[in-house]
Amino acid sequence: MSQLVAILSQYWSTIQGTLFPRLQEELDPLTKKQQQLIEILELVRIEDFLPDYFGCEGRPQKTRSAIARAFVAKMVYNVDTTTFLIERLKSDKNLRRICGWERITQLPSEATFSRAFAEFAETGLPQQAHDAMISKTLGNVVAQHKSTDSTAIEAREKPQTKPEKKPEKRGRPRKGKKQAERESTRIEQQLTMTLAEMLADLPIGCDRGAKRDSKGNTMYWIGYKLHIDTIDGDIPISAIVTSASVHDSQVAIPLATLSARKLINCYDLMDSAYDVSDIYKYSRSLKHMPLIDQNPRGNKILGEEIEAELLARKTIHWNPAEQIRYNERSAAERVNARLKDEFGAKKVRVRGHYKVACHLMFGILVLAADQIMKLVT
16 A cells, blocks of 8 residues: 555645646636546546547547546536536636636537547547556555445436247156256356456346345336446446346456456455355455355345354454454445445436446546545545
8 A cells, every 4th residue: 555655646746746836827726626626637647548530530639638538527526417517618717728628619519529428438438547547556556355346327218128038848858858958157157258258248238127225125227237346445446337137246257357457456345146156266266365245045044044143243242354354345335325426327318338338437437536546635
């Protein structure tokens, strides 16, 4: 962690000592929100990941850079729609100049913003910027805990209809016919797949989902599901967007593979939805220690044993070391809450998996940058 603070201190000293004084000369007095936006933009440097448009017809590179910075600002200010974002840019001189436009007349139309967003979604711009930022700031850091969890994402589109499955004939097979072999599960197949194959195999269409909360209540929604890996400091390091109906456990292995390419961690913290033997096995293959809440899965005797164990610990006021570490999984809940309340995950107005994923990744990018900067400030 000391290495991380040293790296971030360099960014902070540059922003405080050089960037802010120069901006104070050119802009009106900066608000706290504008200072936060400048810090995030300086850390993210999203314009560095835009394709080179030099020599091509169409909008110049500077316009696309300004639009990309504006979409970062949209998440910082938690603006509902692109229409409201453009109105904010017209009325806020400082915000407009921070994004890259000197005059109101230079602001592109809403259609241009929409086309640019489609380009960003196609190229995975916020994902590229997020990966680079995590690698730059956390690449040499060893994280103690990595918490895996998912959250429901409601979308304004019709759910896809699923093909009907033919019911399997029950009973013994006919004489002379062999019994059909059991098909391997998606998790079992993932153990022998590459990351690209695992991601391609996950359903990504909009559909209906159901999820049980901590109180045992089941909630239903239409849209998608966002799966996130979060490390100490409430920093999201990896994310995958799937169909709402995809079970959490089916994304654990590809998400762990994605995170393992970015940094090293010691403990994998997951709730009972991830209580699958292959997930334990894969976590240990990465040299991690899996701490997963046990799932009785309808086994009444096992459920009673788990409750009795918890009651005994509470009675003697004792928590094992594993339980104390498992409590760090609350970081995932805080990230999900902030993402929805402050960074646009409740305000998905686009349609289609790639655009929804792009919108959510802009939020994760800004949230991660904000949490990283808090470690220093």
